[in-house]
Amino acid sequence: MKTAEKLGKAAGYKPSKDERKKIGKWIHYGFGAAMGTVYGVLKETAPRSLRRMNPGPSGAGYGSLVFLGAHEIAVPALKLGSNPLKESAADQLSEYLAHIVYGLGTSLTYSAVRRLE
Numbered sequence: 001m002k003t004a005e006k007l008g009k010a011a012g013y014k015p016s017k018d019e020r021k022k023i024g025k026w027i028h029y030g031f032g033a034a035m036g037t038v039y040g041v042l043k044e045t046a047p048r049s050l051r052r053m054n055p056g057p058s059g060a061g062y063g064s065l066v067f068l069g070a071h072e073i074a075v076p077a078l079k080l081g082s083n084p085l086k087e088s089a090a091d092q093l094s095e096y097l098a099h100i101v102y103g104l105g106t107s108l109t110y111s112a113v114r115r116l117e
Contacts, residue, residue, distance in 0.1 A: 002080045003027050035066055036106045043110060055107040063103020067096050 004023035008015040015023060039062050043051055050058075075081040084092060 006080070031070070032102065035070075036109070039103075039106050040110055043114075055111045056104065059104040059107025060100050061103070062107060063099040063101070064096075066103065067099035071095055071099065 001020040001024040
């Protein structure tokens with residue numbers, strides 16, 4: 001929602017709370033799709049040993065990297081979210097596990113599509 005608000009402000013428009021919620025979801029999905037694309041590009045260009053890595057550890061590792069890079073570093077640095085040091089351990093664990101699931105889903109989807117070739 002904060003990203004939607006900042007984008008609206010940059011365009012000279014103040015989106016309503018409802019609009020920010022809708023736009024925020026699309027930004028979140030778009031970012032997830034972009035990170036999925038990055039995963040695919042990395043897998044296609046990685047050394048053979050990494051390309052053959054089991055999708056489980058590969059996806060969990062990628063989800064961890066997205067969690068660390070986006071949720072823990074970029075989002076707070078850009079003031080698009082709260083400081084992770086001020087979040088409860090339960091909230092942090094929940095976010096981390098959600099990113100692990102995202103990474104696993106990305107990796108398994110990539111593997112399934114790759115097998116179709």
